Structures are given as structure tokens and as C-alpha cells.
Amino acid sequence: LLPLLLTIAAAGCWGLGNMVGKAAGRIDMLGFVVWSALIPPIPLLLASLLLDGPGAIPLALSHLTIKGIGSIAFMAYIATLFGFGAWAWLLSRYNTGQVAPFALFVPVAGIAGAALFLGEAITEVEIIGSVLVFGGLLINVFGPRLRRRKPA
Template identity: 55%
Template sequence: MSLRDTLLALVVVVVWGVNFVAIKWGVEEMPPLFLSALRYLAAALPAVFFVRPPKVAFPILLTYGLAVGVLQFGLLFSAIGLGMPAGLSSLVMQVQAFFTIALAVVFLGERPRPAQLVGALIAFLGIGVIAFERFDGAALVPLLMTIAAAFFWGVSNIATKKAGRIDMFAFVVWASLIPPLPLLALSFLVEGPDAMLAGLTHMSLRTVGSIAFLGYCATLMGYGLWSYLLGRYPASLVAPFSLLVPVVGIGSAVLILGEPLSGLELAGSALVFAGLLLNVFGPRLFSRLAPAQ
């Protein structure tokens, strides 16, 4: 990978890591579901007027839009709004890799490698350690919501695989038209019109900046650059950069938000990260060792 493209990958990592701080800032002043809707309105408009629709079946586009926009980010924003730490969220969300593997077995007929299964076991053991620390109901519910958000990220990954080799930037832009209406309806029913109005009328410049960052930087620029890199290089070369997202996420949450991590949460995070490392690098390592056996 060229130096320029390596720097672009690191830009994506930083943007996606800091993304969790922007979410935290946004939900402090805005109802989470309403914030999610505004994020996707920002991502879709005005981009849809300048980007041609992707050549993909509408059911796939709809599935992706509902999974990633309504379910993944609706749950994640709500979990952070209920007190899930932003830094810890950035790590827990990475278990989507293992949900993706499991869903690929069911819907794509793929077979996981032993290293991936061991990595999943280690990662979910880490999630169990974190859950033990947050066993109190008020703290456990946001964690479970974040895990559910990671599952729906896995669903969106399967929809992306089903879409095949298409213009992924156009796919993300046009899929961003799908979440706003369901999210606005859910916000109206769950959070209430008064909360929505209060969020708009008391919106600070920081919240405006958060929405702009979430819509334009994390969604359009992040996914656009990521799609560009995947189009130029093997996934095995690009994917490992995603391991740096929770590093940036936890680091930025500690530095910017002052979020603490308990000893058990650190231990659980280390196990999750170890499982992710094994998932990414384990298959290649095992294949190199195989001939010597």
C-alpha cells in the first residue's frame, strides 16, 4: 500500500474513532433517535442530487438502510444516551466481525476457519467480563443494546456482500435516504414531539458540529475512502486498519470526555481486542504453520 493510501486509511481510522465522541456530544443535547435521523439526512442531502443511484436491487438497498441506519445506529445512539461509555462502545461494536462470520455461514454458506472461531470465543469471553462489571440493570441494558447494534452491523455487512461489486459510495449515499423517516417516526413515538422540538430549539454549535461530523465525515468521507481502499487493495490488507478504530475511540474518549475504564473493563477490552487480532491475523498465521506440521 502506498504512503498516500496508508495515510488515507489512518484518516478513516481517526474519523471513525472520534465518531463515538461526536455521538456522545450529540446525545447530551438531542434525543438519540432524532439525532440518528438528522445524521442520515445530513449524509443523504445534498449528496443524492450529485451521485447516481447504485446498480443494486432495491430490497438489498432497503435491508442495508434499515439495518445500518435504523437498527445499528438507532440502538447505538440510544445506548450511549443511556450511559454506555463512548470509548467502550467503540470496542464492543467490533464484535460485528464475529456476527458477520456467523451470518455468512447461514446466508452465504461460508465456513469459518478455526482461528476465527477461537477468536470469537475469546472476544465474547471479554464481553462477558465487561458485562459482569456492568451487571447492574441500569448499566447492563446499554451494553446489551450496543451488542445488538453490533449484530445489525453484521446484517448490513451481509447486505453489502449481497450487493456485489458496485459503487459503494453511491450505495451509502442512496441508502442514507432510507433511515430518516423510520427514525423520525420512532423518535416521535418513543422520545416524544416535545423532546424533538426541544432538541432543535436548544441545539448548540457543538451539536450542529456533531451532526455534520457524523453525516459528512463519519458516513460519507469515511465510507467513501474505505470503499476506495477496498477497491484498490485486497481486503486482507485493508481490514486490519479497522483494529485501530477502538484504540482511537477509547483514547479520544479518555482524552476528550475524561471517561474512566475500570480494571475489569480493561481486562475485558483486552480479551475482545485479542479475539479481534486472532480473527484478522490468525488464519494467515495458521496457514503458514500448517506445512511444518
């Protein structure tokens, strides 16, 4: 039950963040994302100290690998700065209904990235799911245009 509740809470927080980004309007979204990134480390550090104890942080730092550094760099620069910056920029300029369906592409990109960068095998179910998601996005994006062009 706890993982389900945390997932629902995360979705709610993401929705609230989208509403704040949309309400901010046409501002420098990269700066917006950078400044907003200053807040999460505080509660995360407190949670780590509370749940894992103060010795966990030096232990984790002493076992840091190049793969771990690469993961941190990816999360900081690609996922956060580029991903959230581009997402917030799109939300500030386009109708939410036009942008939101592309969030469904995130798992597909994750599967592709895991295969490309980590050498993970893609299963048949993942391929079928990815094709369905991609097909749904194509219908969502191009369907209204195709319906308008269709002669009566």
C-alpha cells in the same frame, strides 16, 4: 426485556444490511451509503413525533450546543460515511470471514475515542477487555499465516 429485544433486532438489521451490501458487489460504496441514508430519517422523525410529541423537535433545536453539532457531524461524516462506507467496501472486496472479526474492534475504538475526545477515564476492566479483543483479532488475522509457516 425491551432493550434486549431492540438490541437483537438491531443486530439482525445490521446483518441484513451487510448481506445487501455484499450482494451489491463492487459498486460505489460511498454512494450506496449516502443513498441508503435517505431512508432512516423518515421513521425516526415519525417515532419522535409519536413518542415525544411535535413540540420536542423545536425544543431540541433551541437547545442545540456546539457539542451537539459536533456529535451530529461525527455521526454523519465519520461514523456513517467513513465507517459504513469503508465497511461496505471491505465486504464487497473480501471474504466475510476476513472482515467480520473487525466488528469486535468497534467498542475498543469507542472507548479510545471517548477518552481522546471527551476526556473520559478508561478503567482497568476496559483496558483488559480491549487487550483481549485486540489479541483475539491478532490471532484471528495472523494465526492462520503463522500456522502455515510453522515447520512440521
